[in-house]
Amino acid sequence: MATIGDVAKAAGVSRSTASYVLTGKRTTSLEVRRRVEQAVRDLGYTPNAGARALATSQSKVLGLLVQFLEDEFAPAMLQYMLGVSNVARELGYDILMVTEPDGSQALKRITDSRMVDGVVLMNVADDDERLPVLRASGVPGALVGLPGDCAGLDVFDLDFEEAGRTMVDHLADLGHRDLVLVSQPEHVVERGGAYVWRLRDAALAQAKARGITLHAEYGESQQPAVGRFLDDLLDRHPQATGLLLHNEAAAAALPSVLHARGIQSPRDLSVIGQYSDEFARTFSLPFSSIESAPDRLGRMAVRQLVRRIEQQDPTDPHVVRFVSPELVDRGSTAPPVSPPDVRP
Amino acid sequence: MATIGDVAKAAGVSRSTASYVLTGKRTTSLEVRRRVEQAVRDLGYTPNAGARALATSQSKVLGLLVQFLEDEFAPAMLQYMLGVSNVARELGYDILMVTEPDGSQALKRITDSRMVDGVVLMNVADDDERLPVLRASGVPGALVGLPGDCAGLDVFDLDFEEAGRTMVDHLADLGHRDLVLVSQPEHVVERGGAYVWRLRDAALAQAKARGITLHAEYGESQQPAVGRFLDDLLDRHPQATGLLLHNEAAAAALPSVLHARGIQSPRDLSVIGQYSDEFARTFSLPFSSIESAPDRLGRMAVRQLVRRIEQQDPTDPHVVRFVSPELVDRGSTAPPVSPPDVRP
DNA sequence: CTGAAAGCGCTTACAG
DNA sequence: CTGAAAGCGCTTACAG
CATH class of the missing domain: 3.40.50.2300 (Response regulator)
Structure with a gap:
């Protein structure tokens, strides 16, 4: 794979200039920009994700922690996951999907190793053992499901x-x-x-x-x-x-x-x-x-999570948002035929 | 977060020695090993994934490319995904789940950026446009689903x-x-x-x-x-x-x-x-x-993929494996009551 | 058995 | 507007 050094050489500029063209973090002359962009195309250059993460402290990956528990209904989970995944990509993030039964340990692993910039927790329990780990990690997190204690967290759920x-x-x-x-x-x-x-x-x-x-x-x-x-x-x-x-x-x-x-x-x-x-x-x-409305909840959670990751304003108040339920009529209800109590 | 330098300092050894203790790639004295392990625990040290990936050229992440197409049955996909995810973790890999409609572009992105060491492709089509991208990437790939041309790929499907x-x-x-x-x-x-x-x-x-x-x-x-x-x-x-x-x-x-x-x-x-x-x-x-048998197929695919990633032997022949179907009797079949043709 | 040093491929102050 | 250099946090030949 081509590196940014190869791109710089091909474009006749320094590596830093090539980098600045890529990130757009300082102004560059039109001429230089064109040469660098041409070199990127010619070489099929894509930045190395690990190197970029190391340099910027940002992985552009979100963790998605799901649990498939014996007595819970797995297919519903999928719809949340798709909402999360699709909107994450729109916002420039990939999804690290974690399905381990031991969610606390998994959460610790992916946050401590800086694999993810933020996490979405699904199947949140009232006294969820992952929450202390999340709070200690310092990584922003959004929950789908309401825990007993929402302090310091963005929470989304159906009402x-x-x-x-x-x-x-x-x-x-x-x-x-x-x-x-x-x-x-x-x-x-x-x-x-x-x-x-x-x-x-x-x-x-x-x-x-x-x-x-x-x-x-x-x-x-x-x-x-x-x-x-x-x-x-x-x-x-x-x-x-x-x-x-x-x-x-x-x-x-x-x-x-x-x-x-x-x-x-x-x-x-x-x-x-x-x-x-x-x-x-x-x-x-x-x-x-x-x-x-599972995909809607997933989308809301990711939007808020990304906002929090990118603005880095810890004073921004955390939100707990409930989506109002809507009734979809499929004709399976009607007045009872005979009154339940026979009145004299 | 603590770095390996912090660990080394706390243990009174060099960074390289600390690293060797962690990776186990050379013999270390029991005494040094103990001090390093103690420091790791004291500091709660976890290696930075980006730095490690940069140094080793291995991300310990597998890409899972799924497509949720309008006319296909989404919930069945979930069972494959769980098989893939669970066995990947057992083997020490995390899963980058990619659900983008444009699978070729997504595949190019995650392989070119070296985010993943290998990929599992689901919903493989007969003339799947992701396969040229996969072959060009040089990254090992395992498919669930049979394409027209299996050359250079490990393929798993129901028969x-x-x-x-x-x-x-x-x-x-x-x-x-x-x-x-x-x-x-x-x-x-x-x-x-x-x-x-x-x-x-x-x-x-x-x-x-x-x-x-x-x-x-x-x-x-x-x-x-x-x-x-x-x-x-x-x-x-x-x-x-x-x-x-x-x-x-x-x-x-x-x-x-x-x-x-x-x-x-x-x-x-x-x-x-x-x-x-x-x-x-x-x-x-x-x-x-x-x-x-979706989870079985998912598991087989990942096992083979990891084998290929870790042995790095390009001469190892590729496999195309079909799982034999098994009939589960739920009593919904019986001899027809009246013969379909009334014979004289 | 251990350490000093180079290198992985980026980004980003610091100079000019 | 651009470049040389340092640094991110690891691993791994190279010496001893």
């Missing part, structure tokens, strides 16, 4: 409280009085997946406020367990007329379960989920849903 | 011909004589997605050899188009008793379509697909399938 309330309100407004919520598996809660209880607690509070019943349950994440779970659930709640799904695997499994039981939606049961529209179209999920 | 034959044989052995194959959208073929025609052509040939009818069609990749397509398909082939799905979106959409038409599988229609078991369990796909 799960609002999502929970919206789901309850939507069905309550239609006249439903007995609902069931299926959340992610309980393991996710134990791991500190705050989005589970944020939606759940808000939904329960809203149901209470509106004087209706909401049975909140934790589901499963894979077949055959999730199918059996749903079947059992419907056995246990025969009076329920509305189903809230905060669980993608359950949303995918539900149509067959309903079919096998001869239940039609929305005629016999109103159903509303929480996942992205992209997701619904790819996997033929027929239920109305709260849009989770 | 799609065998998969097509297996699907046909399975249904033919059960007595089916009129089958329909739903492939990926035709766009994928136009882009050079060889896996589509490899499975399709082999299935057609096998059907011919066995004297049965196979109608080969191209499907859609998303709702609502894929649902309409399947419905129309069943209208057009009322005599078919078996359905072969080489199209994940179609597999996800089919259960509702069958339900709406009052068709039961396998009683009225035998169905066999081609996707990973992981996938079937996550998305509740109820059909028997040919396992696509």
